[in-house]
Amino acid sequence: MKAENLKLNGLLEPIGYSYDHLTFSWENSGEDLDDQQELTVTVALDPDFKQVVSQAACSASDNLLTIDPAFLESKTRYFWRVQGTTFQASSYFETGLLAEAWQAKWISYAEAGQDAVCFSKTFASQKPVKSARLYITGLGLYEASLNGQAVGIEYLTPGYHSYDLYQQYQTFDVTHLIQAENELEVTVGNGWYKGRFLFDGGFENIYGDKQKLIVQLEINYEDDSREVVLSDDSWNCETSFIKENSIYDGERQDLAAKTEKLTTLVLNDDRATLTERLDLPVKPVRVYNPAAFTDKNGDLILDFEQEITGWIAGRVETAKKRVKFTFGELLQDGCFYRDNLRTAKQEFIVDNIEQAAFIRPHFTYFGFRYVKVEGLSEEEALRFKGYSLQSEMEETFSFASSSAKLNQLLSNVKWSQRDNFLSIPTDCPQRDERLGWTGDIGVFANTASYNMETRAFFANYLRAMRAEQLALGGAVPVFAPYPKIKPFEGINPFLLGGAVSVWGDAATILPVTSYRHSRDKGQLKAAYPLMKGWTDYILEKDQAHQNRHLFDFDMQLGDWLALDTGIKGSVMGATDSSLVATVYYWLSAQNTADAAKILNYQADSAFYQKLADEIKAAILDCYFKGDDLNLTPVTFNSPTEQIRQQMAQGFAGQKIATKVDTQTGLALLLHYRLYPSEAARQKLASRLKERVAEAGNSLTTGFAGTPALLHALSENGLDEEAFDLLFKEDSPSWLFEVSQGATTTWERWDSLLSDGHISGTDMNSMNHYAYGSVEDFVVEKMLGINLPELTGDTWTIAPHFTSHLTWADGTLMTANGPLEVKWVRNGDTVDTMVTLPPRTKAVFVKQDGSQCQLKSGNNLFSETFSGNSTAAADDLKEAANEF
Numbered sequence: 001m002k003a004e005n006l007k008l009n010g011l012l013e014p015i016g017y018s019y020d021h022l023t024f025s026w027e028n029s030g031e032d033l034d035d036q037q038e039l040t041v042t043v044a045l046d047p048d049f050k051q052v053v054s055q056a057a058c059s060a061s062d063n064l065l066t067i068d069p070a071f072l073e074s075k076t077r078y079f080w081r082v083q084g085t086t087f088q089a090s091s092y093f094e095t096g097l098l099a100e101a102w103q104a105k106w107i108s109y110a111e112a113g114q115d116a117v118c119f120s121k122t123f124a125s126q127k128p129v130k131s132a133r134l135y136i137t138g139l140g141l142y143e144a145s146l147n148g149q150a151v152g153i154e155y156l157t158p159g160y161h162s163y164d165l166y167q168q169y170q171t172f173d174v175t176h177l178i179q180a181e182n183e184l185e186v187t188v189g190n191g192w193y194k195g196r197f198l199f200d201g202g203f204e205n206i207y208g209d210k211q212k213l214i215v216q217l218e219i220n221y222e223d224d225s226r227e228v229v230l231s232d233d234s235w236n237c238e239t240s241f242i243k244e245n246s247i248y249d250g251e252r253q254d255l256a257a258k259t260e261k262l263t264t265l266v267l268n269d270d271r272a273t274l275t276e277r278l279d280l281p282v283k284p285v286r287v288y289n290p291a292a293f294t295d296k297n298g299d300l301i302l303d304f305e306q307e308i309t310g311w312i313a314g315r316v317e318t319a320k321k322r323v324k325f326t327f328g329e330l331l332q333d334g335c336f337y338r339d340n341l342r343t344a345k346q347e348f349i350v351d352n353i354e355q356a357a358f359i360r361p362h363f364t365y366f367g368f369r370y371v372k373v374e375g376l377s378e379e380e381a382l383r384f385k386g387y388s389l390q391s392e393m394e395e396t397f398s399f400a401s402s403s404a405k406l407n408q409l410l411s412n413v414k415w416s417q418r419d420n421f422l423s424i425p426t427d428c429p430q431r432d433e434r435l436g437w438t439g440d441i442g443v444f445a446n447t448a449s450y451n452m453e454t455r456a457f458f459a460n461y462l463r464a465m466r467a468e469q470l471a472l473g474g475a476v477p478v479f480a481p482y483p484k485i486k487p488f489e490g491i492n493p494f495l496l497g498g499a500v501s502v503w504g505d506a507a508t509i510l511p512v513t514s515y516r517h518s519r520d521k522g523q524l525k526a527a528y529p530l531m532k533g534w535t536d537y538i539l540e541k542d543q544a545h546q547n548r549h550l551f552d553f554d555m556q557l558g559d560w561l562a563l564d565t566g567i568k569g570s571v572m573g574a575t576d577s578s579l580v581a582t583v584y585y586w587l588s589a590q591n592t593a594d595a596a597k598i599l600n601y602q603a604d605s606a607f608y609q610k611l612a613d614e615i616k617a618a619i620l621d622c623y624f625k626g627d628d629l630n631l632t633p634v635t636f637n638s639p640t641e642q643i644r645q646q647m648a649q650g651f652a653g654q655k656i657a658t659k660v661d662t663q664t665g666l667a668l669l670l671h672y673r674l675y676p677s678e679a680a681r682q683k684l685a686s687r688l689k690e691r692v693a694e695a696g697n698s699l700t701t702g703f704a705g706t707p708a709l710l711h712a713l714s715e716n717g718l719d720e721e722a723f724d725l726l727f728k729e730d731s732p733s734w735l736f737e738v739s740q741g742a743t744t745t746w747e748r749w750d751s752l753l754s755d756g757h758i759s760g761t762d763m764n765s766m767n768h769y770a771y772g773s774v775e776d777f778v779v780e781k782m783l784g785i786n787l788p789e790l791t792g793d794t795w796t797i798a799p800h801f802t803s804h805l806t807w808a809d810g811t812l813m814t815a816n817g818p819l820e821v822k823w824v825r826n827g828d829t830v831d832t833m834v835t836l837p838p839r840t841k842a843v844f845v846k847q848d849g850s851q852c853q854l855k856s857g858n859n860l861f862s863e864t865f866s867g868n869s870t871a872a873a874d875d876l877k878e879a880a881n882e883f
C-alpha cells in the first residue's frame, strides 16, 4: 500500500505559489486499504514531522483534503504527509513573500522604450550558503541567469495575466547557483505587456511602454546570517542583442549588436499588486526532428509533421549574415503558405552570426507545422529541432480503436489542447489573436479535463477571469485577460467590455467541470464568487428587462460559426440567439446552485435553484406550445434579434432566417432536458433526427451546439445517427479534417475545402480546440466512462457500441489508478472488459439498461450487439484476437 503523486492544489512540490486554499491530494492505487480507515494529513516545519503546524483527518476513500491556509507564514518550507495505518508518504511546498512587504523596488530605465533590455548586478557571497531564493518578476517577459546558468527551466515567464490588475512573481530555489563572486543577469523583452498584441491590427504598449523588473534575492548562510540583493539603482541596464520581438511577429536578434548602456531608474510603482504565481511553468514538452523539402516556389521548407506551438532551435556552425525562419501551418498548392495568419509575421531572424552559435527565440512563440528557411542549406537547416512549449500538465487519458481516423482525431484534439494551453487557454496559437476567449475553453473544458489534469491551469485562468470581472463591474469578458483599450472611433466592440452568453458562462462551467473531475472543494470555493458574480450579473440585467428570465437583450454571439444560415462564411448561426443565451443562463444558474449545495451554502443553494427552475419555466413557456415547439417565439422580436439582423445585413447584405428547431436548438433542449413532457422529448428527438437527415446526414452546429449534439442524439435513442456523424468522412465532419491531413482541430468545419484549398483568410485557423469537445462523447458514450455525479461517489460505465468499430479501448487516470474500458465486437457479440482501480465504486449498465456492481480488477461482460454490423470479416477476426 502506498500513496503516490502527492500534490498541493494540483501541483507537485510547488515553491512560491499563491495558496488561497490548501488541497492536498494523492493517488492511492493499493488494494489493501480499508475505505473506512481514517487517514491523517500532517503539515510540519521539518521533514521529521516534529514541529507540526496543522493536522487533519479524512476518509481513505477521498484521496484529497482541503484545509485552511491561515497558518501559513512567508518564506517557509512546509513538509506534509499522508498517513494510514500501513503506509505514509510525504512531500513539501514552500511559500513566497505572502503578506510581507517587498524590500526591493521596481526598476526600469530612463531612455525611450527598447525592445529588450538586460539588467545585471554583481555581488559577492563569501560564506557557506544554506539556502537562497530568488523572488522575481519582469514585464513583459524575462529570462534570468545566475553566473551564466539559467534560473529555472521555464520560458515566457511570468506568463500572460492581467498585468494592469496584478503582477505574478516567481520564486526560484537558486541555492546551488550561488558562488563566491556572482553575476545575476535578467533580460526582459516586450511580450504581451508592451509588444504588438490584440486583433484588428494590434496595439503596442498595452500595459506599459518600458520593461520593468523587480528582484529580491535572499541568501541564508550556514551561520544563520542573511544577505539580500535587491533591484535598485546599483543595477546595470543595457540594450540587448534581442531586437524586435513580439508575441505575433516573432523575434530578430543581432549577434554583433554593440550594447549601449542605459540609465537605470528606480520606480515608485505600487508593489501591493504583486502576487505569488498561479501561472504554471511553460516548458518544452516534446522535441521534433523535421523532414526537409523544396516547395514549388523553390523555398526550403522544414516539415515537423505535426502542428505544434513553440520554437525551433539549433546550432549554426559557420558565419552567416542573416538566417531567417518563417512559420506557417499549411501548404497550399505545394507551397509554403501563411495568409491565414493575418498580420502576424511569425518570423525568427538572426543577423550577423560571426561564429558557431546555438540560436533560439526568447520572447515569442509560433504555431506551426512548416518552417520556411532562408540563409541555411538543407543540411544546416536539418540541425534544427522543433520544441513544443506548453504549460506543464499531467496527461491523464489514452485511447485507441480499430479506426485509424478516429485515433487521429483524438490525437488532433489533444494536440490542439497542448498547443493552446500556454499560460492561459487560447483560441489559437498562430494568427494575430491568441487570446483567452472564454467561450472556447467553456465548451472544451470537459474534454480538456479528461485529457489532462487541468486543475492548477484553470485556477490561474479563473483568477484572471475573476479579476477582470471585478474590474468590469460583474461582466465576464469575452476573453481574459482583458486589456483595456481607450475607446476610439471604429474600435472593435469586443474591446469595449461587453459580456455575452456562452462566453461569460465559462465562469460557471469551468469551476463545476473542474470540481467534477477533481473533487477539489477548495478550488470550487475559491471560484464561487466568480460564478455567483456572473449569474448575478445576468440576473440584474434580466430584472432590468422585466424579470422575464429570458436572455433576449444585448448583442449575442449565439451559435458561433454554425453552418445552418446558408450564408457563406457567416460567423452567426440560424439558431435564435435568445434561446442559446437563455439555455446558458439556466446552465449558469444551475451550476451556481450546484456549487452552493456542494459548499453547503444553503441560502444560496435554494436561491439559485429557484432561479434555475424559474428560467427553465420561462424556457418552457416561451419555446413550447403544449408538447410542441413554438416555432415563432416572442424572442424573434427581441432586441437581441434586431442587433443580430443588423449584423447579418452588414456582413452579407441579407437577413438570417432565425429558427429554434435547428440542430443546435434541439440538441441544447434535449441534452439539458429542457422540455415539458416525455411526449415533447420524443418530438424534439424526431425533429433532431430529421434536421440531421435534411442536412444530408451532416452536422450544422457551431460552438454552442456542437458539444451537445452527439450526446443529445445518443441520450434519446439515436445512437446510430450520433455515430454516423462521428464517423462521417466528407465535409462537414470531424473526420473530414483527418482525411485532409489535419494534425490539430480546425476553427471552422470548412477551414479547408474538399480540394484542399483554404476557405478564407479573415478568420481561419487550423488549430482551435472548440470542436474537439466531441472527445467527451467518445469517453462518456462510446467507452461509457462516466464520472460520479456532482454529489455522488459512484462511476457509471455504460458503453455504447457501434458498427463503425470492431474495438475501442480507453484508459483514464483516476485518483485510485487507471480505469480502463475496452470493448471488442465479434459478429453479434460484444465483449467488454472494465478494469476498475481499487476502492472505486462503479456500476456497469448493459445495453438493455440492466445494471450490476463492478469489482476492482477485471470485469468481463458479453452482450449481443443490437446495432447493424457493417464490419468486414477480416476486422472481426483481428478483433477476436484482442482478448
Ligand code: BGC
Residues within 6 Å of the ligand: 427, 428, 433, 437, 439, 440, 557, 560, 763, 768
Ligand atoms: C476567436 C474565437 C472566439 C470568437 C468570438 C474569434 O476570433 O478565434 O475562437 O471565440 O472570435 O467572437
